[in-house]
Amino acid sequence: MTTAHTPLFPLILIPRPDAPPSETRNLLQALPAAVTPVVLSMPPGPQPGQSPARAVDSMADSLAAQVAVAGVHGPFALYGWGAGAYAALVLAxxxxxVRGHSACTALFVSDATAPCRSVPADRTPPPQTVLVRAAGRTVTESRLVVGSPTAVGGRPEPHLAPWRxxxxxxxxxxxLPRSTSPSWPAAVSGVMTARLPGIAGPARTPVAPAAG
Known part of the structure; x- marks a missing residue:
């Protein structure tokens, strides 16, 4: 788990498990300087013999413990991409x-088909996707922002609409471009700046994207 210790608006990030280190690093460099990024480690998938509901609970326990260790107690925003989007939903x-109210003011997700959709019998989806589809989670106070290259004019494609x-x-x-696109870090930063209170400003480290 990586944290930045500046006491500013916390932004919790859950990367896709197969993301190269440079992907998250480039995003951290592009984020507005007024946010405190907290990067969580994606928990493993279900253990042999573990029920989907119990596996989701274990995932939530692990993520919530990381948030507590990072010292995030007040309002925060949350962004997960790829399989990290489902983990972000579980955490929110x-x-x-746990807190009796929503400390997560905004939940951002991208690169992720809406959970709880039917799965073809001849296809096995990623473990985290199975978990969320099996157990289901709904946030009641967090604004949900879904990013996708196909969300033109705010109109979602059929595979995204069920996020509602x-x-x-x-x-x-x-x-929002896919996380593999060179323009993704700057685009995410723009989305955050426009939707989170009081974080307008320059990127924290204006450098060229790292490779690898």
Whole structure:
């Protein structure tokens, strides 16, 4: 787990498990200087013989413990991409239960098909996807922002629209490149700046994207 210790608005990040280190590093460099990024480690998938519901609970326990160790107690935003999007949904829902209210003011997800969709019998999805589809999670107070290259004009594609079922608040669909695109870090920073309170400003480290 990596944390930045500047006492500013916390932004919790959950990368896709197969992301190269440079992907997260480039994003951290592009984020507004007024946020405190906290990068969580993705928990492993279900253990042999473990029920999907128990596996989701274990994932939530692990993520919530990392947040506590990082010292994030007040309002924060949360962003997960790829399989990290499902983990972010699980974490936001868990913290609503534990804290009795939503400390997560905004939940950002991208590079992720909406959870709880039917899965073809001849296809086995990633373990984290199976978990969220099996156990289901809904946030009640977090604004949900779903990013996708196909979300043109705020109109989601059919595989994204069901994300609305995972939040009882506003769900917004925004155009966002995939995390493998060189333009992704700057685009994420722009989305965050426009939607989080009081974080307008320059990127924290204006350098060229790292490779590898």
């Amino acid at each position: 829902a868990r913290l609503e239960v 079922r995972n939040s009882t608040q506003e769900t917004e669909f925004v155009a």
